[in-house]
Amino acid sequence: MSRLALISYLIVWMVSCQEKRPDLQLLDTVRLTEMGLKVEVLADSLVVPWDLEVDSQGFLWVAEQEGRVSRINLQTAEKQHMLLIPDVWQQRTSGLLGMAIHPDFAKQPFVYLNYTVNRDSVITSKLVKYEFEGEGLTSGQLLLEIEGGTSHNGSRLAFGPDGMLYWATGDTHDFGYAQDPKKLNGKILRMGADGSIPADNPDPSSYVWALGFRNMQGLAFSDLGLLYTSEHGDAIEDEVNLIRAGANYGWPAIEGKHNLLEEISFAEYNRAIEPIRSWTPVIAPAGMAFYGKDEIPEWGNSLLLTTLKGKSLRILHLAANGLSIDKEEVLFENHYGRLRDVCVGQQGEIYISTSNRDWNPQPGFPLVGDDKILKISVANELNASSLIPSVPLAYSALDGKQLYINYCASCHKEDGKGLTGTYPALAGSQVVNGEIDALVKMLVRGKGQMPAFAFLSNQESSQILSYIRESWGNQAPEVSSGEVEQNR
Ligand code: HEC
Missing domain, CATH: 1.10.760.10 (Cytochrome c-like domain)
Incomplete structure (x- = not known):
């Protein structure tokens, strides 16, 4: 081989190496009825990745509870630091909790973050709009600051198909807030991308879109434009709700389904809406995403829900009209530990984050390399020991x-x-x-x-x-x- 040929061969080899997709570590395969999935490690050694969001440019954005934002190039798995929030207050369940990417990110490069602040023991929850400028997030602009608490700060952010920003706030563990329309806690708030109150809100002078919530950690729009939340109940009745403008979801007068006399009369008087699913014993539902892609047809039209106490991913198959849940499946139970968030990528792949370094560690966890972001995508071949989704057992009195x-x-x-x-x-x-x-x-x-x-x-x-x-x-x-x- 001549010298020139050798050099050009080396250049071609180096370029092709750079473009080659990285080999992600394969953890497991999953056997569905009609197809197989694989679970790989996209990122590890994180600390409670509370929120995951995919942008339109091929990046996965990651918000860690202690106030760190990064983005991962989904082609190369390379992680870039974007922001460390200086004034975040992270303790137990407070910290950096919610993130949303502007839906028109190519033209409007904005990232919205919600985090807890503690100034001389005055705790608040801030919603800040940052601008992405090539290297990182800058020019934080405060859109709204509401009361915070030592617990129950929610929270999730999501853009709707109407271009509006929705914010699911916690009740800060104050029993008076969720039903008080003047308080912004225990609510779903709706605002423009600039933080303004939209004229078509139920009360045009208020951010409140729906009320009567305790502590929500999941907020997702379906392809039909329906909005769903997941919510932590107290000792009983974790919920998934379908959100209607101006509606009351009952907390703290009602827990879960309307099955007690006081609950039924409160619901009638206040026209409160029942959850479409509730769980007792509780599973601690966290992040939720709608799956409407073609790649995994068996999961089409479902809500994917991560759980903390339940340490699983739940697949909640929706009825065609989205008004009810027809079937529920459980996957990864106790396998990767507590799961905090889930999001769906452009190619129909799914990302989930573990939460094994949070305030409530479980026996046997954290695992080596926690916390991780796992990528779930279609597999061509399956291991002999593939995982299989199960149907949750009906609860009957046990020992x-x-x-x-x-x-x-x-x-x-x-x-x-x-x-x-x-x-x-x-x-x-x-x-x-x-x-x-x-x-x-x-x-x-x-x-x-x-x-x-x-x-x-x-x-x-x-x-x-x-x-x-x-x-x-x-x-x-x-x-x-x-x-x-x-x-x-
Ligand atoms: C959400 C968390 C939580 C759950 C779930 C919970 N507890 Fe507790 N428990 C606490 C806290 C916090 C205290 C301390 C209360 C205090 O003294 O202010 C406590 C205190 C107690 C005490 C008194 C202990 C002592 O030495 O003072 C007993 C007994 C107890 N719990 C039993 C139970 C039982 C039985 C269950 C299940 C049916 C249960 N708890 C579920 C949080 C919980």
Whole structure:
């Protein structure tokens, strides 16, 4: 080979290497009924990637809870730093929580971020519009600042097909806010891309688009232009709602489906709308995206929902008119840990983020390389040990341990050790091992951040209390159903 030929060969080789797609690490394959999927690692070593968004230019934008924004080139998997927010306040569930990309990003290169701020113990939630200028995000312009809290700050942002920006805000754990139309907390707010109040809002002088929410972490538009949210319930009734302009979704007067007498009368009087799906025991639903692409036809017209407590991806198959959920499937349960967000790419591929480095670590997690962004796309070949989506089991009364895991372990942990400074240990607790009447009252009425469990039957309560009194070294006598009934 002549020298010239060798040099030109090397140049061609180098260029082709540069253009070659990187080999992403293959984690698993998934067997659907008609086709297969693969799960690969797009990015790792992140810290709670709370929001993922795809732009129209081939990049995936990532917002990490501690205030960092990056974008990943989907051709090369190269990650570029875009912004570190200086005044973000990150603790437990506060921090950088919501992100939206302007739908006409090529001409309007704006990225919208929502994050929590704490100035001398005054906590607020800011919505800021940044401009992308080639190298990063600059010129932050504050569009709106609302009350924040130590918890329940939501939040998600999404642009609608009408070009308006929607913001799902949390109730900051204040029971008066969600039903107060003057407060911007516990609401879905609607505004123009410049932060102005649109003239066709239900009240043209207010951002409020819908009210009566607790703490939403999912907000997604379908191809039909319908808006869906996912919302954390208290101890029961996590929800997915279909949002109508001006409607009331009931919190805190109503939890989940309208099945109690007080709920039915409140709903009639306030014309409140029922969720299209609710879960008890709770699954802690987080990010949600609509899947309407052709690449994975089996998931067409579905909502993809990540869950934290449930540690899974749920596929919620919508009816053709989008008004109800026909079927639910569960994938990756306990496999990658807590999942925080999901988004759909231009080629029908799906991205999900793990949340194993957040405030509530689970046994066995974080895994090496957490937190990660995983890419799910069509596979040509499948492993012998492919994962398979399952249908969630109907919940039926289980033994004390199962009930404890379903209702209590998210806070007090499976080993009964709680979370230092936040959730007391039940192992060795004087309340657990002490007088039965005080223990039953604690369970039924709740206290502070401990939810009330009055909805549990006497039988279920006696099973749970007996279980916690004889586990983790506790040795107190069991509690009968009759004793629960007497002390309610
Ligand atoms: C959302 C989190 C959460 C869940 C779920 C939860 N708890 Fe608690 N629990 C707490 C908190 C917070 C406290 C401390 C309350 C206080 O003293 O202000 C607490 C306190 C307790 C105590 C008193 C412990 C002590 O030593 O003071 C008992 C007993 C208890 N919980 C039992 C349960 C049982 C049984 C369940 C399930 C049916 C449950 N909890 C579910 C948050 C939770």
